Amino acid sequence: MKHLHSGKVRDLYELPGGELLMVARDTVSAYDFVLDTLIPDKGRILTQLSLWWFEQLADVLPNHVITTELPEGAPAEWAGRAVVVRRLDMVPVECVARGYLTGSGLKDYASTGAVCGVPLPEGLVDGSRLPEPIFTPTTKAAVGDHDEPMTFAEVRATVGDDVAERLRGLTVEVYRRGAELAAERGIIVADTKIELGWSPEGGLVLADEVLTPDSSRFWPADRWTPGRSQPSFDKQFVRDWLVSPEAGWDRAAGDPPPPLPPEIVDRTRAKYVEAYERLTGRAFV
Numbered sequence: 185m186k187h188l189h190s191g192k193v194r195d196l197y198e199l200p201g202g203e204l205l206m207v208a209r210d211t212v213s214a215y216d217f218v219l220d221t222l223i224p225d226k227g228r229i230l231t232q233l234s235l236w237w238f239e240q241l242a243d244v245l246p247n248h249v250i251t252t253e254l255p256e257g258a259p260a261e262w263a264g265r266a267v268v269v270r271r272l273d274m275v276p277v278e279c280v281a282r283g284y285l286t287g288s289g290l291k292d293y294a295s296t297g298a299v300c301g302v303p304l305p306e307g308l309v310d311g312s313r314l315p316e317p318i319f320t321p322t323t324k325a326a327v328g329d330h331d332e333p334m335t336f337a338e339v340r341a342t343v344g345d346d347v348a349e350r351l352r353g354l355t356v357e358v359y360r361r362g363a364e365l366a367a368e369r370g371i372i373v374a375d376t377k378i379e380l381g382w383s384p385e386g387g388l389v390l391a392d393e394v395l396t397p398d399s400s401r402f403w404p405a406d407r408w409t410p411g412r413s414q415p416s417f418d419k420q421f422v423r424d425w426l427v428s429p430e431a432g433w434d435r436a437a438g439d440p441p442p443p444l445p446p447e448i449v450d451r452t453r454a455k456y457v458e459a460y461e462r463l464t465g466r467a468f469v
């Protein structure tokens with residue numbers, strides 16, 4: 185199969201029949217670095233979680249999944265973390281919805297009082313819950329570049345008024361469904377990024393991965409404290425260890441992060457298993 189693209193934690197291949205193969209790796213990224221240390225089963229856990237969300241969202245919109253059967257010629261070690269998907273004509277907008285204010289959205293708000301041109305109430309702080317989830321699209325920046333926020337007018341100019349409305353509606357609906365279900369299970373989904381593409385029949389189809397801790401910010405609900413940066417459900421052990429004296433990492437020098445100790449790897453794997461089992465109600469095997 186032909187290698188098309190490598191992301192921080194995923195790879196994309198083209199199959200002889202024209203379909204694509206998305207492969208999730210066991211890598212984790214922190215502080216904008218892809219760490220050398222693998223988290224065993226992370227790729228499988230997040231792939232299975234995304235497949236479960238595709239099922240939950242089937243009444244909202246169709247998705248690009250064809251099969252999880254490994255195609256001819258794929259290494260056996262990819263089993264469970266590789267998905268054959270329909271090739272779509274991808275919408276050139278990163279479709280992001282936010283229910284909470286943090287990260288680049290908070291920066292946008294701090295300097296403009298709005299996020300992607302959407303005005304917000306005064307006095308919001310890091311981690312504040314928004315009155316309603318908002319659509320905060322960005323450009324699809326080239327590799328190594330940062331996505332830029334887009335106003336709704338810019339989305340309209342890019343894809344037309346009707347499609348812009350549909351992107352907003354679908355993105356916020358996917359977010360609401362995910363955030364609602366996760367909140368019942370003690371996980372805050374602060375924001376999420378989805379990718380949409382056009383099917384040959386001309387409908388919008390949910391692509392990529394959906395509502396995973398890699399495409400969304402997952403926070404433990406019982407630790408939510410607006411006014412400071414919230415702990416990540418899955419990445420906090422990694423982040424804290426990397427900046428601890430024990431790691432001896434000179435981050436300011438731009439050095440690559442050191443390898444993670446086994447205990448941090450194990451605790452991080454356990455958080456991915458926990459997120460999967462709490463959300464899906466299924467045991468991870």
Ligand SMILES: Nc1ncnc(-c2cnn(Cc3cccc(F)c3)c2)c1Cl
Nearest residue numbers: 189190191194195196248270271272392
């Ligand atoms: N169904 C589709 N049709 C056309 N294009 C895509 C597509 C292109 N790029 N990406 C992002 C990505 C997904 C995985 C691994 C990566 F390295 C990058 C997704 C998809 Cl999912």
